[in-house]
Amino acid sequence: MSPALAGPWAGGLEDERLRALLREDAPHGDLSTRSLGLAGRPAQIHFHARGPGVVAAIEAATRLLQLCGVAAQPAVASGARVDDGALLLAGQGPAEGVLLGWKVAQNLVEAASGMARGAAAIVDALRAEGSDIPLACTRKAPPGTHWWAAQAIEAGGAVMHRLGLSETLLVFPEHRALLPAGEVSARLQALRHQQPEKRLVVETGDEDEALALARLGVDVLQLERFTPEAVARLHQALRAEGLATRLAPAGGVNRGNALAYARAGADLLVSSAPYFAPPAEVQVHIGPADAA
Incomplete structure (x- = not known):
């Protein structure tokens, strides 16, 4: 699976920003997952595009899942134009890590990719002329x-x-x-x-x-x-x-x-x-x- 993570996502300031997003969403951990006794169970997670678009923040989302203990890798890079159903990211790891990072990573990719698509729509209109x-x-x-x-x-x-x-x-x-x-x-x-x-x-x-x-x-x-x-x-x-x-x-x-x-x-x-x-x-x- 490619491309691999590189650049600022290797650690440092960006990791701290991602950890802050996790703390905001789960300041005391994931109560539902813990109460259901799912800790330690192996799980997998896949992100797919729902509709065509431009991908953004997929590296950040991947790193966020990695910080939760998930062995995740992006399938595309930010800036990629993708079709409906395209695989964006995949990973596997303990259920508590997958479920902890799931929604934050999804929300990040959705918001960033919407912005990327909005920018691309203007740029594409200009270039077409x-x-x-x-x-x-x-x-x-x-x-x-x-x-x-x-x-x-x-x-x-x-x-x-x-x-x-x-x-x-x-x-x-x-x-x-x-x-x-x-x-x-x-x-x-x-x-x-x-x-x-x-x-x-x-x-x-x-x-x-x-x-x-x-x-x-x-x-x-x-x-x-x-x-x-x-x-x-x-x-x-x-x-x-x-x-x-x-x-x-x-x-x-x-x-x-x-x-x-x-x-x-x-x-x-x-x-x-x-x-x-x-x-x-x-x-x-x-x-x-x-x-x-």
Whole structure:
């Protein structure tokens, strides 16, 4: 069975995160399994896709079962496109371990694979029309899920817009509202000297302000709630002035309008939509280990 686990799932921080999920679900163990006297009985577990889709977090789910004492291996890797009924994961071990890890692992794969499928739907729509524009997903994943949500997004063919506040320079209107009047331009220019290796990204919801910011030399304009028509107007204005600022529509970008934004001249699309995609469905079978 392949592929084998590799990378961060060998241990360390990711294991601690997985153990935290188990503690949340069973802070004092599995009362039902213990009360039924199933401890020590050999069991097997199989995950199958229920419907076609994109797989994500299968390595995490496998490692979670391994932490429960189950000899589990993934049958596919995250990012794989699978058909209905495809085997995703299989393992065997003591019943208490199989039953302890079962639902947490299933829920993780279903949630992550739903996000991956949501991202893939937008990326596929773009690629089908010959557009290679990147889809960048925000950090709007539910708190506590970022470590696996980011992997789900990448499994769907998208990239992360930013992994956290420590990583990138993104100046929001909320930042600018707290600066002294008349100092915004100077402060933005100063950022280039303070953080010379970072791109300067500024968010705006106003067309006139967007053009003024581009004239200041902003690298990327994050266009909050701009319509495709507004993006097209700004794109043409930038070209007319020979400005190379990149345009990143954000807020409300989804599968239904992604192509319109790409055609309008966007350089990348910023979206949170994949985080709210319906979860995938995984069928789990658990039985005695001697039942083939």
